[in-house]
Amino acid sequence: MKFLLIKDLVTQKPNLALGTLYSLFFYLLFMLTGETSYSSVTVVFSSVAVAWMVVLGSAMSDRGETQKFFMALPVSRGRMVDGKFVLLGIGALIGFLGSGLVYGALRLFGVPVPGPWFQPLDLLKILNGLLILSPIIPLYLRFGQAALRVGLVVLMAVFVVLQVVLLAASAFGIEGAASAVFGVLDRFKALPVTVRNLGLLAVGLVVAAASYAVSRLVVRRKDF
Amino acid sequence: MNVLEVEGLRKNYGRVVALDGVDLALEEGYVMGLVGPNGAGKTTLAGAVLGLVAQDSGGVRIAGLDLKSRPAAAKEKLGFVLDECRLVASLTIGETETILRSAYPRWDRRAFARLLDRFKLSPKAKVKTLSKGMKTRASVAMALSHRAELVVMDEPTSGLDPIVRRDLLDAVGEYMEAEGRGVVFSTHVTSDLDRIADYVALMEGGKVRYRLSRTDIETSWALCKGGPDLDLSGADGLLMGVRRGPYGFTAVTGRKTDAAARFGPALVLERPGIEDLVVHLLDGGSR
Numbered sequence: 301m302k303f304l305l306i307k308d309l310v311t312q313k314p315n316l317a318l319g320t321l322y323s324l325f326f327y328l329l330f331m332l333t334g335e336t337s338y339s340s341v342t343v344v345f346s347s348v349a350v351a352w353m354v355v356l357g358s359a360m361s362d363r364g365e366t367q368k369f370f371m372a373l374p375v376s377r378g379r380m381v382d383g384k385f386v387l388l389g390i391g392a393l394i395g396f397l398g399s400g401l402v403y404g405a406l407r408l409f410g411v412p413v414p415g416p417w418f419q420p421l422d423l424l425k426i427l428n429g430l431l432i433l434s435p436i437i438p439l440y441l442r443f444g445q446a447a448l449r450v451g452l453v454v455l456m457a458v459f460v461v462l463q464v465v466l467l468a469a470s471a472f473g474i475e476g477a478a479s480a481v482f483g484v485l486d487r488f489k490a491l492p493v494t495v496r497n498l499g500l501l502a503v504g505l506v507v508a509a510a511s512y513a514v515s516r517l518v519v520r521r522k523d524f
Numbered sequence: 525m526n527v528l529e530v531e532g533l534r535k536n537y538g539r540v541v542a543l544d545g546v547d548l549a550l551e552e553g554y555v556m557g558l559v560g561p562n563g564a565g566k567t568t569l570a571g572a573v574l575g576l577v578a579q580d581s582g583g584v585r586i587a588g589l590d591l592k593s594r595p596a597a598a599k600e601k602l603g604f605v606l607d608e609c610r611l612v613a614s615l616t617i618g619e620t621e622t623i624l625r626s627a628y629p630r631w632d633r634r635a636f637a638r639l640l641d642r643f644k645l646s647p648k649a650k651v652k653t654l655s656k657g658m659k660t661r662a663s664v665a666m667a668l669s670h671r672a673e674l675v676v677m678d679e680p681t682s683g684l685d686p687i688v689r690r691d692l693l694d695a696v697g698e699y700m701e702a703e704g705r706g707v708v709f710s711t712h713v714t715s716d717l718d719r720i721a722d723y724v725a726l727m728e729g730g731k732v733r734y735r736l737s738r739t740d741i742e743t744s745w746a747l748c749k750g751g752p753d754l755d756l757s758g759a760d761g762l763l764m765g766v767r768r769g770p771y772g773f774t775a776v777t778g779r780k781t782d783a784a785a786r787f788g789p790a791l792v793l794e795r796p797g798i799e800d801l802v803v804h805l806l807d808g809g810s811r
Contacts, residue, residue, distance in 0.1 A: 303627035310619050311612055361612055369610035372574040373627045374599040523537075524576040 301375060304383040305390065308358040312391075315357045319350035319391075320398035327402055327413065343399045343418040348429030350395025351388050352436070358387060359440045359448050368524045377522075381515040384437050385508075388430055396426065424497045431504030434511040442518045525588065527552045527601075527674040527706035528573065533582035535568055535730075542568040544730035545582070550706045550723070552673070555696070557717035558710040559802050560727035566710040567607060569727070570678040573708065574604050587673040600628060603672030607679040609659035611651045617662055618647030628670035639665035643691065657688040664692050668699045675699070675707045681716050689713070693720055714798040724798055728806045736801070746780035746793040747800045749773070754790050762786060765804030776804040 309316070323346040330338030371380065396418075403417045440448040466481060488496065528550040535543040543565050550556045558566045571577035573584055575595050584591040589598040611620055617640065625631045640647060643661035645654075654662065660680055667675050675696070681689045693716060696707055711717060717724060724741070726734040736745070748763055750756075751772045756763060762783050763775040777783040780793055 303623050306626050307612070307623045310615065310623065361614065364610060364613055365608075366610050366612050368576060368606060371576055372599065372602070372604050372606070373624070374596040374602075375627075376595040377575075379596070521578050523571070523578055 301379040301383045301386070303373060304370060304375060304380060305387060307370060308354065308361075308383070308387050309390070311361045312354045312357045315353050316350070316391075316394055319346065319353065319395050320401060322346055322349055322353075323395070323399035323402040326399070327406060331413075337414055339403055339414055339417050340419055340422050342403075343396060344422050344425045344429065346399035347392045347395040347426040348433075350398065351391035351430055352433060354391035354394070355384065355388050355436070356448070356452075358384075359445045362445045371524045377519045378516055381437075381441070381512070381519050384441075384515070385434075385512060388434070388437075392426055392430055421493065421497065424494075424501060428497060428500045428504045431508040432500070434504075434508040435514075438511050438514040438518055441515050441522070525552055525704070526550060526585070527587050527704070528556075528708060529583075529585040530569070530573070531583045531585075533569070533572055533584065534580045535572060535577055536580055541730045543572065543579075543582075546727075546730070546732055548725060548732055548735070550674070550708060552704045552706050553700070554722040555700060555707040555709060555720050556723040556725060557714075557721035557798065558708060558725050558727060559712070559714060559717065559798060560806055561802075564727040564806075565730040566727055567678055568730075570676050570708070570710050573674075573676050574602065575599055600630070600670075601673040603667035603670065603675040605660065605663045605667050605675075605677040605680040607682070609651070609654075609656070609663060611659065611662070613652035614650065616648055616650050617645060620651065620662075620666070621647065624666055624670070630671045632669050632671060636665055636669035639668060639695065642695070657684050660684060660692065661688065664695055668695060671702075673704055673706065675705070677707065677709045677711075679711055680709070681711060681713050689716060696720060714802060717798045721798070724801070726802060726806055734801070734805055740778075741796060741798075741801070744778050744780060745796050745801065746777050746783065747796040747804075748775045748777055748783060748787075749792040749794070750787065750790055754787065759783075759786065765806075767804065774800075774804070776801055 323342060326342040326345045327338065330341055371377075375383075400417055403413060406413045436448065436452075439451055443451070470482075491499070526549045528548065530546055530548040533543050533546040534541075546565070546569060548569075558569065560566055568577055572579050573586070573591070575591055575598075579592075586598040587601040589601065591598045621633075621636060625633070640662075643658075643665060645658060645662055645665070649658075651659065651662070664680065667677070677696075681692060684692075696709075697720060699705060700707060707720075709717065709721065722738050724734075724736050725732045726736070749772060752768075752770070754772070756766065756773070762779060763777055766773050766775040776796055777793075783791060784793055
């Protein structure tokens with residue numbers, strides 16, 4: 301498995317460097333929008349974004365069916381799946397440290413960044429961000445990188461359409477459905493922040509466990 | 525010791541039978557060629573040996589290690605060259621070596637450097653800048669640099685010019701000089717096998733129809749040629765894959781002494797190439 305991680309980190313070198321730039325971007329963005337605790341928001345955004353960027357980048361680097369080459373190297377099918385999940389963690393760690401570096405640098409140059417760099421609750425939020433999106437891994441393993449790209453575009457389109465529908469429903473007075481959805485969101489937001497995040501963690505753990513099990517099953521039967 | 529043992533290997537793709545109970549073994553110190561028409565199952569068999577194809581039943585052992593129960597340990601003993609270059613295009617050869625070094629405990633940096641030098645490849649060259657021949661050379665260098673006990677090559681020479689092919693075959697020949705190694709070489713270019721193969725497995729319909737040694741081919745087999753008027757009645761078991769043309773027929777025999785005695789000087793016997801055996805033995809009988 302070690303060599304698969306090395307492969308992913310070597311192929312994703314540009315994305316890892318870009319990850320630190322993302323942190324800088326998030327700091328500046330939230331600074332401009334007047335967010336009061338943007339250090340905390342940035343560390344969560346950066347960690348989750350870099351983790352997924354690295355995993356997706358690793359999937360995209362399979363354009364020449366390179367998986368076939370790497371699966372012929374000394375690794376079991378199960379370890380190959382483990383590698384993808386470990387990579388997610390490594391990406392998050394790099395994003396996390398990257399945002400810390402930017403935070404430190406900004407403070408060093410006297411930029412008034414609100415502290416602290418992160419709070420314990422942020423770690424929970426990062427974990428949620430990683431777990432909830434984990435179905436992307438079995439999707440890639442089953443259908444390949446091309447299908448993954450299409451899947452992501454479709455997913456984004458669904459979110460956009462959903463938002464438009466909800467906004468349109470509110471604007472044109474179709475209150476029923478929209479207010480029901482917003483009502484659920486409001487009730488969720490009314491919960492204490494720790495309870496909210498622990499609830500999400502529970503959901504995330506279930507989703508991630510299912511993603512892992514499906515990934516192992518897919519790879520066990522897969523012909524490379 | 526056998527470097528490769530395949531027992532009762534089966535693989536179906538839906539209703540298509542790709543491997544139909546393949547049994548095969550290769551002792552250390554030998555090169556085995558896999559030949560057969562398209563769809564015979566050569567690439568599926570190579571894929572199964574490399575752990576790329578999920579077999580339905582049967583087993584594969586590499587240097588005594590079961591591929592299913594100990595895949596990583598078994599694949600440490602394997603070198604391979606795939607039918608197409610599957611290296612990451614954006615990486616350099618040197619970066620790819622970094623990955624391989626961490627994959628193979630017995631990776632030999634000096635052997636790899638020597639092979640790169642021999643093939644005139646720079647470690648700084650990006651894979652995407654290499655020609656097909658250069659990519660194959662790089663793949664061969666990678667396959668031969670970790671003291672693999674079995675090297676599996678799936679169509680490594682197809683589409684390559686004769687100089688590159690000669691280079692690769694020479695490198696494989698030299699690799700075989702060390703003890704405890706074997707090579708399985710799947711190809712359509714049968715002239716390559718004429719040069720290096722000690723055994724040939726003739727595959728068709730997902731089965732190994734014939735497994736012949738070089739000694740068998742030299743001592744017992746012959747390409748037979750005769751005129752159109754030669755009476756072949758009663759020669760069914762003696763002459764195989766008879767192909768008729770306007771000026772006579774060709775066939776092969778695995779009992780050349782008997783064939784010579786049966787037909788006398790009317791039947792011309794020649795040493796067969798592997799292509800002759802493929803064409804006559806795997807082409808579905810007489811024409």
